[in-house]
Amino acid sequence: MTRRFALFGGLALTLAGCATKFRTYNGPEVTRLQLFKADRTLFLFNDSKVLKTYKFDLGFAPVGHKQFEGDGKTPEGSYTVDKRNPDTKFHLSVGISYPNEADIAYAASQGRSPGGEIFIHGGPRPGIDPIKPDWTAGCIAVTDSEIEHIYAMLRDGTPIDIFA
Template identity: 35%
Template structure:
């Protein structure tokens, strides 16, 4: 890594006071830390991302980020908050994703959940290169499950590298390096993930399927409300 960029990365890590860097490894087999990953890929990730942020008119690293995942087009959009305005930075292809449109209901259904989530953990020792864990099930998921008496909701939903996935979002190794380093620099509390069955910025809400839970309508309305914070842009 170039000395100047290494110093800049170290300064940024100290500035953002990452809790993740201080967390102990979960097992003796985990050899890499978040710090190790940032030092290994940080220069390369920054070199790819900084021109994108400059073109969007956003400082690097940004204040806050939302990752917008669209199931129907298998696209992951990166948006950064700048002086109260959300600006589009770049798109990533979702290379691996199982299931169909609709929320995750139970363990083993291979569905990617839908809704607004947060990043809770950075995993530098993932079997899929690198990964970021989502807070599924969130409060909305838990509330609907309680009403319906569902108890085995599943978990361990990640955005990760490689190109295959069961219930998670695989975006490839290069993209995952960028997202991992960026999230490490910001802190997980500054990164949210909005997963939608389709792009409600120009597609209407549809009538529910006959076998869909009644609350999916409310979920889609919440997703549509959140997704419209991000203006349409040319692909």
């Protein structure tokens, strides 16, 4: 009896933990994101109305536009949300369409790779040691709770403007 209780209790706790990861959102559509690197502020808009505001961390070299793989910078410019990843080492993540054609062309002209896989994501899983602030390799990091809300609110194709 005790073994069965422990088994079902553990299963219930596991399922309860998973339930909070995937939130639902029934509010106004997010039509644009604007991210300001200098003040570490992300705005989610419905047309001209701000729906949510978040603070975040950036890559380990946050000043300037991402140009090359491994430079630790976060891109600047106009991109879109291009994917959502529920199975990531950073809780949940929302992909940004970096690199665009201009990013690829510039890196190629320098004989380098532009890098890729830029995400808005939650905090690290155990075993990844963040160095706060600006601990990512070029991504935008929010708290786990915040990425759960952002993940639920965004759809692929949503424009994102990233400013210095």
